[in-house]
Amino acid sequence: xxxxxxxxxxxxxxxxxxxxxxxxxxxxxxxxxxxxxxxxxxxxxxxxxxxxxxxxxxxxxxxxxxxxxxxxxxxxxxxxxxxxxxxxxxxxxxxxxxxxxxxxxxxxxxxxxxxxxxxxxxxxxxxxxxxxxxxxxxxxxxxxxxxxxxxxxxxxxxxxxxxxxxxxxxxxxxxxxxxxxxxxxxxxxxxxxxxxxxxxxxxxxxxxxxxxxxxxxxxxxxxxxxxxxxxxxxxxxxxxxxxxxxxxxxxxxxxxxxxxxxxxx
Numbered sequence: 001x002x003x004x005x006x007x008x009x010x011x012x013x014x015x016x017x018x019x020x021x022x023x024x025x026x027x028x029x030x031x032x033x034x035x036x037x038x039x040x041x042x043x044x045x046x047x048x049x050x051x052x053x054x055x056x057x058x059x060x061x062x063x064x065x066x067x068x069x070x071x072x073x074x075x076x077x078x079x080x081x082x083x084x085x086x087x088x089x090x091x092x093x094x095x096x097x098x099x100x101x102x103x104x105x106x107x108x109x110x111x112x113x114x115x116x117x118x119x120x121x122x123x124x125x126x127x128x129x130x131x132x133x134x135x136x137x138x139x140x141x142x143x144x145x146x147x148x149x150x151x152x153x154x155x156x157x158x159x160x161x162x163x164x165x166x167x168x169x170x171x172x173x174x175x176x177x178x179x180x181x182x183x184x185x186x187x188x189x190x191x192x193x194x195x196x197x198x199x200x201x202x203x204x205x206x207x208x209x210x211x212x213x214x215x216x217x218x219x220x221x222x223x224x225x226x227x228x229x230x231x232x233x234x235x236x237x238x239x240x241x242x243x244x245x246x247x248x249x250x251x252x253x254x255x256x257x258x259x260x261x262x263x264x265x
Contacts, residue, residue, distance in 0.1 A: 006057045008080040015079075018054075019087045021099060032102050032156040035094035037062055039166030043100060046169040050074045053098035056081055065096060074098070102156040103169065106144070108184050110172035116143035117260055118190060118214045120181060122224040123149045124249055131163020132250040133217075134173060140257040143212065144172035148181050148228070178227050185231050190214040192232040195256055196223055197246060199237030203259035206236050215256060220249050 007015055021033050031051060034043050040053065041064065053069050055061040057078040069076050084093045111118055119137055124130060130150060137145050152160065155173045176184075185192055191213045193206055206213070216232060218224030238255050240247060247255075 004055070004061070004076045004078045006078045006080060007054075007083055008057075010083050010086050014077070015083055015087060018079075018099070022088050022091070029154055029156065030102055031099050032154070032161075033097055033158055034100050034156075034161050034166065035097035035158065036162065037065060037096055039161050039164075040065055040096060040098050041068060042166030043098075043161075043169050044068045044072055044074070046166075048103060048169050049101045051099040051101065052077055053096065054079050055096045056084060056093075059095055062096060100156065102154055105155075106172040106174045108174070108176075108180075108188075111144045111146075111174075111188075114143040114172075115212060116141045117212050117257070118143050118146060119253065119257075120146045120185070120192075120214055120216045120224075120228065121148065121150065121218075121249075122178070122181075122216060122228050123219040123222060124217065125149070125151050125219070127152070127157060127159040128163045129248065129250045131160045131165075131168065133253045134160070134164040134171070135167045136250070136254045136257055138167040138170045140254075140261045142171065142257060144174065146174045146176055146181055148176055148178050148225075150175065178225060182227055182231060185214055185228070188214070191234070192216055192228075194224060194229050194232035194235045195237070195252060196229075196235050197237055199235035201234055201236040203236060203238060203256050206234065206256070207259035207262045209260075213260075215253075215260070217249055217253055220246050 034040055053074050053076050055078050058081050134145050155168050160168050193213050194216045216224050216228055238252055
């Protein structure tokens with residue numbers, strides 16, 4: 001790989017573009033920042049197209065990332081540490097990051113192409129939980145994740161990319177309305193299993209179901225909406241000590257997904 005150019009001038013147009021991308025965005029975006037080594041590697045492996053990848057000029061650029069960038073035809077530039085501080089301001093500045101073209105939103109048709117369970121997160125809004133669940137879904141063989149009422153404008157939200165370690169690009173992750181999800185579940189033929197504190201089945205028992213299912217999880221305090229709960233034919237809960245009011249939704253998702261993954265081993 002040729003010696004990368006080093007950006008040292010804060011007024012450079014490329015630096016200004018980076019500063020604009022580093023600002024929080026509430027609307028739909030075409031490009032987004034993916035930061036840190038593992039998320040960059042996973043995004044590149046998932047086929048995400050990058051405009052450029054950057055590294056801090058005072059550090060050695062990771063050889064694994066350099067090889068992937070070369071393989072995918074992505075140019076690399078280095079940035080002076082002082083310039084990086086101005087770009088990311090009060091945030092922790094990443095050692096490596098890239099500017100990615102945001103993939104087109106996934107559709108229900110993408111879920112019809114794979115195998116494995118589908119997670120439906122209804123009203124789960126904490127981005128750390130969403131990212132952790134997506135990462136677990138990839139690790140335990142789920143087909144995809146459907147987000148309902150998540151308040152996310154895009155799956156390329158930097159916080160979700162960071163929390164999922166880049167795996168938000170590894171499986172279909174849909175941003176959908178409750179009405180469209182209800183209609184799709186009714187047409188998909190998937191058995192809907194509601195994961196709820198008052199469920200009647202144990203995680204082990206649904207691990208014995210041979211067919212793929214849709215696992216419905218709601219926010220920790222409120223659970224899933226009545227609209228989607230009414231579609232469930234079974235309910236499952238994770239038994240816990242009475243001194244604990246509830247478990248984090250990402251923990252529950254991991255327990256249930258692990259129980260379901262036993263049938264593949």
